[in-house]
Amino acid sequence: MNKRKFRIGQTNRLTIDRIVSIGAYLDGGDTDILLPNRYLPADAAAGMEVEVFIYHDNEGRLIATTMQPYVEVGQIALLQAVSTTESGAYMEWGIHKDLFVPFREQMQLIREGGRYFIYAYIDHVSGKIVGSAKLSKHLGNVPPRYNPGDEVSALVYERIDPGYRTIVDxxxxxxxxxxxxxxxxxxxxxxxxxxxxxxxDGKVDLSLDRVGYGRIDTESDRLMHLLQKAGGRLPIGDKSSPEEIQEYTGMSKKTFKMAVGALYRQRLLCITPTTIALSDGKKGK
Incomplete structure (x- = not known):
């Protein structure tokens, strides 16, 4: 029976089992994990609990550190490449080891000194912690289960039209x-x-303000706001591609058509197959 008490690649709270000359062994259930002397608290003693990050050293042995890594397993962070080889790149990790990103997990060729968004995970073949720059493999694999107003953590990924693409939790x-x-x-x-x-499309619209304070409540309101910001006209319509509509509005084509239809029935829009525009008198904020 597996009695493991820890999670590789994550921060754990473990108990010191015994002190030895090279550090302390932590109680990991069916596995002892070494916490080297350089991380050992001055008052360390058997029975004391310590908060540690667990990873594999260069020889493949499990080891603990009290240093905080820039990214843990299941997380994404913007990391700097410290070296590259034919097999992959090594990213600065914030601990006394670099995070390896295999060549197959690179979206583009990672270059030394560059900064890249990296997802940390455990390779199912080697059992080691590795990184991936192919974020879409690891994001959106389950439907989001949020409600309007829920607080989340948003990592700013890139600037696009009409805003900032982020990574949510x-x-x-x-x-x-x-x-x-x-x-x-x-x-x-x-x-x-x-x-x-x-x-x-499974993505999440966010605000830095709490929901209910100045937010736009409907997709029709959102579209009206975007039109007003664009001077009253957008170069998209019923014949535009889903990609074009997504670029300008952040909506799916289905949602866009529903919003346009609602505004058109209120006589707020003029529409053509490739454009939408505010009716006269509606172009001011």
Whole structure:
């Protein structure tokens, strides 16, 4: 029976089992884990609990450290490449070991000194902690289970139209609309955000303000706001591709058509197969 008490690649709280000349062995259930002397508290004693990160050393042995890694298994972080080889790249990890990103897990060729978003996971073949830059393999694999107003962590990934693409709780793609922000966001920043809505494509619309305080309540309102910001006209319509509609509005084509239809029935829009525009008198904010 497996009596393991720890999770590889994550922070654990374990008990010191015994002190030895090279450090202390921690009680991992059916496995003893070495905490080397350089990480050992000055008052360390058997029975004391310590908070440690567990990983494999260069010889493949499990080892513990009190240092905090930049990313744990199941998480994503913006890391800097410290060296590259033919088989992969090594990223600065914040501990006395670099995180290996195999060549097959690189979206583009990782270059020394560059900064890349990396997802940490345990390779099912080797059992070792490795990284992947192919984030879409690891995000959105389960439906998001949020409600409007839920607080989440948002990692700013890139600037796109119409806002900032983010990574929500290390599990889903999200979007913060630029027109809701008082200033630009820094790529790589981690922010507290709030869920506005779940989109048809499984992504999550976010706001830095709590839901209910100045948010746009419907997709029709969102579309009106985008039109006003664009001077009253957008180069998308019923004949536009889903990709074009997504780029300009962040909506699926189905949602876009429903929003356009609702506004058109209110005589707020003029529409053609490839454009939508505010009716006269509706172009001001």
């Amino acid at each position: 290390h599990t889903h793609w999200g979007l913060i609309y630029a027109d809701t922000l008082p200033m630009p966001l820094a790529i790589g920043a981690t922010l507290k955000a709030y869920v506005v809505r779940l989109r048809d």
